[in-house]
Amino acid sequence: DAKTTQPNSMESNEEEPVHLPCNHSTISGTDYIHWYRQLPSQGPEYVIHGLTSNVNNRMASLAIAEDRKSSTLILHRATLRDAAVYYCILRTNTGNQFYFGTGTSLTVIP
Amino acid sequence: DTEVTQTPKHLVMGMTNKKSLKCEQHMGHRAMYWYKQKAKKPPELMFVYSYEKLSINESVPSRFSPECPNSSLLNLHLHALQPEDSALYLCASSQESRQNSYNEQFFGPGTRLTVL
Numbered sequence: 001d002a003k004t005t006q007p008n009s010m011e012s013n014e015e016e017p018v019h020l021p022c023n024h025s026t027i028s029g030t031d032y033i034h035w036y037r038q039l040p041s042q043g044p045e046y047v048i049h050g051l052t053s054n055v056n057n058r059m060a061s062l063a064i065a066e067d068r069k070s071s072t073l074i075l076h077r078a079t080l081r082d083a084a085v086y087y088c089i090l091r092t093n094t095g096n097q098f099y100f101g102t103g104t105s106l107t108v109i110p
Numbered sequence: 111d112t113e114v115t116q117t118p119k120h121l122v123m124g125m126t127n128k129k130s131l132k133c134e135q136h137m138g139h140r141a142m143y144w145y146k147q148k149a150k151k152p153p154e155l156m157f158v159y160s161y162e163k164l165s166i167n168e169s170v171p172s173r174f175s176p177e178c179p180n181s182s183l184l185n186l187h188l189h190a191l192q193p194e195d196s197a198l199y200l201c202a203s204s205q206e207s208r209q210n211s212y213n214e215q216f217f218g219p220g221t222r223l224t225v226l
Binding site for chain 1: 114141143151152153154155158160165166200202204205206213214215216217218219220
Protein backbone atom coordinates (compact mmCIF):
# COMPACT_ATOMS: atom_id res chain seq x y z
CA ASP A 1 0.00 0.00 0.00
CA ALA A 2 1.22 3.45 -0.87
CA LYS A 3 2.60 5.36 2.09
CA THR A 4 2.33 8.97 3.17
CA THR A 5 4.72 11.00 5.30
CA GLN A 6 3.73 14.06 7.28
CA PRO A 7 5.41 16.23 9.92
CA ASN A 8 4.59 15.02 13.43
CA SER A 9 3.37 18.39 14.62
CA MET A 10 2.73 21.97 13.54
CA GLU A 11 1.61 25.15 15.24
CA SER A 12 -0.43 28.01 13.91
CA ASN A 13 -1.73 31.26 15.28
CA GLU A 14 -5.47 31.65 15.41
CA GLU A 15 -6.98 33.26 12.28
CA GLU A 16 -3.79 32.65 10.30
CA PRO A 17 -3.64 30.30 7.30
CA VAL A 18 -2.16 26.85 7.85
CA HIS A 19 -0.43 24.73 5.24
CA LEU A 20 -0.17 21.05 6.16
CA PRO A 21 2.19 19.12 3.83
CA CYS A 22 2.07 15.48 2.83
CA ASN A 23 4.56 13.48 0.78
CA HIS A 24 3.38 10.46 -1.17
CA SER A 25 6.19 9.71 -3.59
CA THR A 26 4.97 6.14 -4.30
CA ILE A 27 1.48 7.24 -5.35
CA SER A 28 0.08 5.41 -8.35
CA GLY A 29 -1.93 6.99 -11.13
CA THR A 30 -5.25 5.77 -9.74
CA ASP A 31 -4.73 6.64 -6.06
CA TYR A 32 -6.96 9.34 -4.61
CA ILE A 33 -5.60 11.67 -1.93
CA HIS A 34 -7.89 11.96 1.06
CA TRP A 35 -7.52 14.11 4.17
CA TYR A 36 -9.25 13.33 7.43
CA ARG A 37 -8.88 14.92 10.83
CA GLN A 38 -9.41 13.58 14.31
CA LEU A 39 -10.43 15.96 17.03
CA PRO A 40 -9.69 14.96 20.63
CA SER A 41 -11.89 12.13 21.87
CA GLN A 42 -13.64 11.72 18.51
CA GLY A 43 -13.44 9.45 15.49
CA PRO A 44 -11.80 10.78 12.33
CA GLU A 45 -13.88 12.99 10.04
CA TYR A 46 -13.61 13.73 6.34
CA VAL A 47 -11.98 17.00 5.30
CA ILE A 48 -11.33 16.89 1.55
CA HIS A 49 -10.12 14.66 -1.27
CA GLY A 50 -8.71 14.98 -4.78
CA LEU A 51 -7.03 13.18 -7.65
CA THR A 52 -5.09 15.61 -9.82
CA SER A 53 -6.64 19.06 -9.66
CA ASN A 54 -6.71 21.43 -6.72
CA VAL A 55 -9.93 21.23 -4.74
CA ASN A 56 -11.84 23.61 -2.50
CA ASN A 57 -14.68 23.02 -0.09
CA ARG A 58 -16.17 24.83 2.87
CA MET A 59 -13.59 23.37 5.26
CA ALA A 60 -10.33 23.61 3.37
CA SER A 61 -8.42 23.60 0.10
CA LEU A 62 -6.24 20.84 -1.29
CA ALA A 63 -3.27 21.71 -3.47
CA ILE A 64 -1.82 18.77 -5.39
CA ALA A 65 1.63 18.93 -6.96
CA GLU A 66 1.82 18.47 -10.71
CA ASP A 67 3.70 15.17 -10.33
CA ARG A 68 1.25 14.14 -7.56
CA LYS A 69 4.11 13.14 -5.27
CA SER A 70 3.01 15.65 -2.66
CA SER A 71 -0.02 17.61 -1.57
CA THR A 72 -0.86 20.39 0.87
CA LEU A 73 -3.98 20.85 2.94
CA ILE A 74 -4.74 24.53 3.43
CA LEU A 75 -6.88 25.83 6.25
CA HIS A 76 -7.53 29.44 5.31
CA ARG A 77 -8.11 30.82 8.81
CA ALA A 78 -7.27 28.49 11.67
CA THR A 79 -9.61 28.49 14.62
CA LEU A 80 -9.21 26.84 18.00
CA ARG A 81 -11.68 24.20 16.84
CA ASP A 82 -9.26 23.18 14.10
CA ALA A 83 -6.81 21.77 16.66
CA ALA A 84 -6.67 18.10 15.69
CA VAL A 85 -4.55 15.39 14.13
CA TYR A 86 -4.70 15.65 10.34
CA TYR A 87 -4.21 12.49 8.32
CA CYS A 88 -3.25 12.33 4.65
CA ILE A 89 -4.41 9.01 3.16
CA LEU A 90 -4.05 7.39 -0.24
CA ARG A 91 -7.04 5.41 -1.39
CA THR A 92 -6.84 3.04 -4.35
CA ASN A 93 -9.72 2.61 -6.75
CA THR A 94 -9.70 -1.15 -6.11
CA GLY A 95 -11.11 -0.86 -2.62
CA ASN A 96 -12.55 1.45 -0.04
CA GLN A 97 -10.07 0.69 2.70
CA PHE A 98 -7.87 3.37 4.23
CA TYR A 99 -4.36 2.95 5.56
CA PHE A 100 -3.66 5.91 7.79
CA GLY A 101 -0.25 7.56 7.93
CA THR A 102 1.19 8.97 11.13
CA GLY A 103 -0.63 12.29 10.81
CA THR A 104 0.21 15.85 11.84
CA SER A 105 -0.92 17.16 15.21
CA LEU A 106 -1.98 20.77 14.71
CA THR A 107 -1.90 23.16 17.66
CA VAL A 108 -3.70 26.47 17.25
CA ILE A 109 -2.42 29.26 19.45
CA PRO A 110 -4.92 31.90 20.56
CA ASP B 111 -28.96 10.59 9.69
CA THR B 112 -25.19 10.64 9.11
CA GLU B 113 -24.25 9.09 12.41
CA VAL B 114 -22.40 5.93 13.28
CA THR B 115 -23.11 4.81 16.82
CA GLN B 116 -20.95 2.53 18.92
CA THR B 117 -21.71 0.82 22.18
CA PRO B 118 -20.46 0.67 24.81
CA LYS B 119 -18.41 3.86 25.09
CA HIS B 120 -16.08 2.24 27.60
CA LEU B 121 -15.41 -1.40 28.39
CA VAL B 122 -13.19 -3.00 31.01
CA MET B 123 -12.71 -6.75 30.75
CA GLY B 124 -10.54 -9.47 32.14
CA MET B 125 -8.43 -11.75 29.99
CA THR B 126 -10.89 -14.63 30.41
CA ASN B 127 -14.02 -12.64 29.61
CA LYS B 128 -16.08 -12.69 26.45
CA LYS B 129 -17.55 -9.38 25.36
CA SER B 130 -18.87 -7.74 22.19
CA LEU B 131 -18.60 -4.29 20.67
CA LYS B 132 -21.49 -3.03 18.60
CA CYS B 133 -21.69 -0.57 15.73
CA GLU B 134 -24.78 0.69 13.92
CA GLN B 135 -25.46 2.96 10.95
CA HIS B 136 -28.63 3.85 9.07
CA MET B 137 -27.14 5.58 6.05
CA GLY B 138 -27.64 2.62 3.75
CA HIS B 139 -23.90 2.03 3.57
CA ARG B 140 -22.86 -1.44 2.44
CA ALA B 141 -19.20 -1.21 3.50
CA MET B 142 -18.29 -1.30 7.18
CA TYR B 143 -14.94 -1.28 8.92
CA TRP B 144 -13.25 -1.96 12.24
CA TYR B 145 -10.11 -0.05 13.21
CA LYS B 146 -7.90 -0.27 16.29
CA GLN B 147 -6.22 2.87 17.60
CA LYS B 148 -3.56 2.90 20.30
CA ALA B 149 -2.84 6.13 22.16
CA LYS B 150 -1.14 8.78 20.03
CA LYS B 151 -1.06 6.44 17.02
CA PRO B 152 -3.11 6.43 13.80
CA PRO B 153 -6.04 4.07 13.35
CA GLU B 154 -5.06 0.62 12.04
CA LEU B 155 -7.46 -1.21 9.78
CA MET B 156 -8.61 -4.56 11.16
CA PHE B 157 -11.57 -5.77 9.09
CA VAL B 158 -13.66 -4.67 6.11
CA TYR B 159 -17.15 -5.94 5.35
CA SER B 160 -18.68 -5.46 1.93
CA TYR B 161 -22.36 -6.33 1.47
CA GLU B 162 -22.31 -8.15 4.81
CA LYS B 163 -19.41 -10.37 3.76
CA LEU B 164 -15.91 -10.18 5.19
CA SER B 165 -13.68 -8.88 2.41
CA ILE B 166 -10.51 -7.93 4.27
CA ASN B 167 -8.92 -9.33 7.43
CA GLU B 168 -5.63 -7.57 8.15
CA SER B 169 -4.10 -10.64 9.81
CA VAL B 170 -5.98 -9.93 13.02
CA PRO B 171 -5.62 -12.57 15.80
CA SER B 172 -8.55 -14.95 16.12
CA ARG B 173 -9.39 -13.62 19.59
CA PHE B 174 -11.11 -10.83 17.62
CA SER B 175 -14.12 -12.16 15.71
CA PRO B 176 -16.16 -9.80 13.54
CA GLU B 177 -19.76 -10.32 12.55
CA CYS B 178 -22.11 -8.44 10.27
CA PRO B 179 -25.63 -9.72 10.98
CA ASN B 180 -27.30 -7.24 8.62
CA SER B 181 -26.51 -4.19 6.54
CA SER B 182 -26.88 -1.79 9.49
CA LEU B 183 -25.01 -3.66 12.20
CA LEU B 184 -21.41 -4.65 12.79
CA ASN B 185 -20.19 -6.51 15.84
CA LEU B 186 -16.73 -7.32 17.15
CA HIS B 187 -16.65 -10.30 19.49
CA LEU B 188 -13.79 -10.38 21.95
CA HIS B 189 -12.45 -13.45 23.74
CA ALA B 190 -9.27 -14.16 25.70
CA LEU B 191 -7.82 -10.74 25.04
CA GLN B 192 -4.42 -9.60 26.24
CA PRO B 193 -3.60 -6.34 28.05
CA GLU B 194 -1.85 -5.09 24.87
CA ASP B 195 -5.25 -5.22 23.12
CA SER B 196 -6.33 -2.24 25.20
CA ALA B 197 -7.11 0.52 22.69
CA LEU B 198 -9.84 2.63 21.11
CA TYR B 199 -11.85 0.54 18.67
CA LEU B 200 -13.39 2.58 15.88
CA CYS B 201 -16.16 1.54 13.54
CA ALA B 202 -16.75 3.25 10.19
CA SER B 203 -19.06 2.89 7.22
CA SER B 204 -19.14 4.08 3.62
CA GLN B 205 -20.86 3.58 0.31
CA GLU B 206 -19.68 0.44 -1.46
CA SER B 207 -18.91 1.76 -4.90
CA ARG B 208 -15.30 1.39 -5.88
CA GLN B 209 -15.71 3.56 -8.94
CA ASN B 210 -16.67 6.50 -6.78
CA SER B 211 -13.69 8.51 -5.62
CA TYR B 212 -15.70 10.12 -2.86
CA ASN B 213 -16.86 7.25 -0.64
CA GLU B 214 -16.40 9.25 2.52
CA GLN B 215 -15.94 7.07 5.56
CA PHE B 216 -18.12 8.01 8.51
CA PHE B 217 -16.57 7.10 11.83
CA GLY B 218 -18.19 6.41 15.15
CA PRO B 219 -16.77 7.85 18.40
CA GLY B 220 -15.19 4.53 19.31
CA THR B 221 -15.22 2.14 22.24
CA ARG B 222 -12.36 2.54 24.67
CA LEU B 223 -11.37 -0.95 25.74
CA THR B 224 -9.23 -1.78 28.75
CA VAL B 225 -8.07 -5.37 29.25
CA LEU B 226 -6.90 -6.19 32.77
